[in-house]
Amino acid sequence: MVSIKDIASKAGVSVSTVSYALNGSHKVSEETAARIFKIAEEIHYVPHAAARSLKKRQSNIIGVFLTDFSGHFYGDLLQGVKEGLNRKGYDLIVCSGMQSHRLIPERMIDGAIVLDETFSDDELLKYANQGHKLVVLDRELDHPNINQVLLDNKAGAAMAMDYLLEQGHDKLYVVSGPVGSYDAKQRLHAVKQAIERNPRLEFIEINGDFGKSSGEAAGKRIADEYDRTAAVFCLNDEMAVGLYHYIRHHTSLVVGEHIHLIGFDNIEVSEYIQPRLATIDYSMRKWGAFASEQLLKLISGQPVEHERVYVTLIKGESVKPVQGNA
Amino acid sequence: MVSIKDIASKAGVSVSTVSYALNGSHKVSEETAARIFKIAEEIHYVPHAAARSLKKRQSNIIGVFLTDFSGHFYGDLLQGVKEGLNRKGYDLIVCSGMQSHRLIPERMIDGAIVLDETFSDDELLKYANQGHKLVVLDRELDHPNINQVLLDNKAGAAMAMDYLLEQGHDKLYVVSGPVGSYDAKQRLHAVKQAIERNPRLEFIEINGDFGKSSGEAAGKRIADEYDRTAAVFCLNDEMAVGLYHYIRHHTSLVVGEHIHLIGFDNIEVSEYIQPRLATIDYSMRKWGAFASEQLLKLISGQPVEHERVYVTLIKGESVKPVQGNA
DNA sequence: AGTTAAAATCGAAACGTTTCACTCGATATC
DNA sequence: GATATCGAGTGAAACGTTTCGATTTTAACT
Numbered sequence: 001m002v003s004i005k006d007i008a009s010k011a012g013v014s015v016s017t018v019s020y021a022l023n024g025s026h027k028v029s030e031e032t033a034a035r036i037f038k039i040a041e042e043i044h045y046v047p048h049a050a051a052r053s054l055k056k057r058q059s060n061i062i063g064v065f066l067t068d069f070s071g072h073f074y075g076d077l078l079q080g081v082k083e084g085l086n087r088k089g090y091d092l093i094v095c096s097g098m099q100s101h102r103l104i105p106e107r108m109i110d111g112a113i114v115l116d117e118t119f120s121d122d123e124l125l126k127y128a129n130q131g132h133k134l135v136v137l138d139r140e141l142d143h144p145n146i147n148q149v150l151l152d153n154k155a156g157a158a159m160a161m162d163y164l165l166e167q168g169h170d171k172l173y174v175v176s177g178p179v180g181s182y183d184a185k186q187r188l189h190a191v192k193q194a195i196e197r198n199p200r201l202e203f204i205e206i207n208g209d210f211g212k213s214s215g216e217a218a219g220k221r222i223a224d225e226y227d228r229t230a231a232v233f234c235l236n237d238e239m240a241v242g243l244y245h246y247i248r249h250h251t252s253l254v255v256g257e258h259i260h261l262i263g264f265d266n267i268e269v270s271e272y273i274q275p276r277l278a279t280i281d282y283s284m285r286k287w288g289a290f291a292s293e294q295l296l297k298l299i300s301g302q303p304v305e306h307e308r309v310y311v312t313l314i315k316g317e318s319v320k321p322v323q324g325n326a
Numbered sequence: 327m328v329s330i331k332d333i334a335s336k337a338g339v340s341v342s343t344v345s346y347a348l349n350g351s352h353k354v355s356e357e358t359a360a361r362i363f364k365i366a367e368e369i370h371y372v373p374h375a376a377a378r379s380l381k382k383r384q385s386n387i388i389g390v391f392l393t394d395f396s397g398h399f400y401g402d403l404l405q406g407v408k409e410g411l412n413r414k415g416y417d418l419i420v421c422s423g424m425q426s427h428r429l430i431p432e433r434m435i436d437g438a439i440v441l442d443e444t445f446s447d448d449e450l451l452k453y454a455n456q457g458h459k460l461v462v463l464d465r466e467l468d469h470p471n472i473n474q475v476l477l478d479n480k481a482g483a484a485m486a487m488d489y490l491l492e493q494g495h496d497k498l499y500v501v502s503g504p505v506g507s508y509d510a511k512q513r514l515h516a517v518k519q520a521i522e523r524n525p526r527l528e529f530i531e532i533n534g535d536f537g538k539s540s541g542e543a544a545g546k547r548i549a550d551e552y553d554r555t556a557a558v559f560c561l562n563d564e565m566a567v568g569l570y571h572y573i574r575h576h577t578s579l580v581v582g583e584h585i586h587l588i589g590f591d592n593i594e595v596s597e598y599i600q601p602r603l604a605t606i607d608y609s610m611r612k613w614g615a616f617a618s619e620q621l622l623k624l625i626s627g628q629p630v631e632h633e634r635v636y637v638t639l640i641k642g643e644s645v646k647p648v649q650g651n652a
Numbered sequence: 653a654g655t656t657a658a659a660a661t662c663g664a665a666a667c668g669t670t671t672c673a674c675t676c677g678a679t680a681t682c
Numbered sequence: 683g684a685t686a687t688c689g690a691g692t693g694a695a696a697c698g699t700t701t702c703g704a705t706t707t708t709a710a711c712t
Binding site for chain 2: 047059107
């Protein structure tokens with residue numbers, strides 16, 4: 001492997017001079033620098049990342065950790081992160097799975113953005129205590145080395161509820177999310193608050209797990225016990241799509257007439273189904289951009305405050321006013 | 327930072343002994359090893375990845391390079407890669423964007439799986455010449471350090487064509503893919519071969535780019551010039567979905583009656599649209615698994631031969647037999 | 653007890669960089 | 683003319699490991 005040493009001997013200077021030159025230090029004369037660059041080029045020199053990060057104690061790489069790779073869901077988020085990072089000379093890698101957690105303590109990356117249930121709070125706090133910088137997207141953690149960028153789940157869920165109630169609905173199903181999920185918990189909490197303020201509402205909670213098939217199951221149950229117009233709030237779009245699919249293909253009920261459906265996340269398909277799924281929208285890209293911005297600040301020791309990603313309601317024909325109920 | 331040295335001094339042994347112990351060498355006695363492990367645990371020792379890979383000349387990380395992160399498309403592929411890798415003690419990172427190319431020559435990773443148009447053939451050959459091991463999924467490259475795992479695009483496209491022709495169609499649109507894409511080229515080539523064997527066919531080619539909106543545009547054009555039942559082969563599902571969407575929402579034509587539609591890839595939505603989209607299916611997971619398997623062989627110097635991922639036809643109600651044409 | 657083999661441990665070099673502290677000569681300052 | 687200043691360059695240590703070859707300890711035979 002060609003190293004800085006080879007350049008040094010070919011150029012008749014010391015290694016340190018080569019290093020300075022390559023790093024653009026003004027300590028070396030124009031002409032020597034030029035000669036060094038030329039030789040480096042010629043012999044196809046490429047710095048050795050490991051050697052460099054060993055010495056410099058940083059890798060200029062930051063890692064994004066995801067629960068799994070399954071998602072049409074996170075493309076935009078990663079895009080947002082990447083843009084923020086690249087501008088500052090950092091590179092992004094995406095990791096998933098328990099095994100990859102090691103990249104943090106082994107100091108392969110300079111910081112991490114975590115949206116990954118496979119990390120426990122304790123594990124993250126441990127890393128933070130060791131001095132690693134983290135931005136979490138799926139929990140609240142109070143530590144000087146951790147910052148959080150959270151979705152305004154509560155506001156979103158409240159909007160969804162208001163929308164449903166404004167349309168005059170008085171029978172409401174909520175399809176919940178997985179127990180471990182912060183987002184699910186927050187959304188559900190806001191739902192329950194709205195319920196309390198509207199005691200006349202008939203309210204049924206169905207357990208879901210954010211997966212499409214749990215939406216289908218919920219659809220089956222709702223159809224089976226159907227007696228009158230019902231509103232359904234699926235705590236994410238994925239389940240809403242599953243529910244929609246079940247209702248449409250296995251029952252004679254119609255969404256937007258008998259079943260009024262709203263989701264959360266505004267995933268791509270939501271726009272494509274018919275009638276258009278009402279949902280809560282937010283900018284994934286912005287979420288990612290905030291996260292990388294915060295992480296960079298954390299790394300450079302600048303003061304940070306928690307950011308929040310705001311959400312908006314998207315109306316859709318999957319929700320219509322109640323009319324002449326049975 | 328706590329290092330092997332700290333352990334050594336606390337245990338009253340030399341660094342080398344610690345290193346041997348930690349790496350499970352039989353050269354060190356049971357009891358010393360136990361003592362060392364205990365201390366390591368106590369002081370929260372974690373090996374330093376950079377130092378280790380500097381010395382060992384390998385990182386045990388392999389990289390998958392993707393053109394962008396936009397895809398609901400590659401989740402399963404990554405899953406397949408990951409499973410194959412983890413079993414062998416390798417970790418997977420996912421990278422995208424020109425900037426991240428550097429990870430290869432800088433020896434941050436032990437090998438790469440490439441499905442990424444932002445690499446030129448020349449660039450990849452250069453890396454291969456420098457000794458880096460690569461598996462390419464989106465081109466054919468002949469080099470001892472490169473292996474390829476390709477989709478059987480030609481067979482797939484031929485199946486799609488046969489299916490359409492069997493149903494009696496005699497007017498055919500093809501919506502092509504981006505010029506740079508190997509898959510698109512292969513598929514188109516097979517289409518043209520089928521055309522040649524069926525000269526009586528009315529054949530129109532529309533340029534697409536594998537994006538949904540180009541499918542919509544194709545849908546518009548087809549609807550505008552509609553005169554009789556037409557079959558449409560979109561070279562990927564994404565475009566087929568866009569086309570379907572346009573036809574459904576902006577015309578009075580119906581898919582499966584006036585327009586008979588088939589795609590390629592069997593993405594998730596394809597199953598969800600109504601009527602079910604006919605398409606060509608293959609196992610993304612298997613594709614990924616092959617790729618990692620081949621790469622590992624390449625790295626360990628075992629002989630490899632090119633693998634191929636086979637495809638199957640999925641029938642759907644988006645294609646029906648022609649009946650009493652105008 | 654003396655020799656030898658095996659087992660356990662150690663010292664030091666090496667991996668490829670960066671960077672601190674230093675030298676050497678030349679130019680400028682008084 | 684002595685001294686300070688500056689520019690260009692150098693040597694060597696350090697980052698945290700692994701690993702080769704050497705050395706010491708222990709046990710096993712005569």
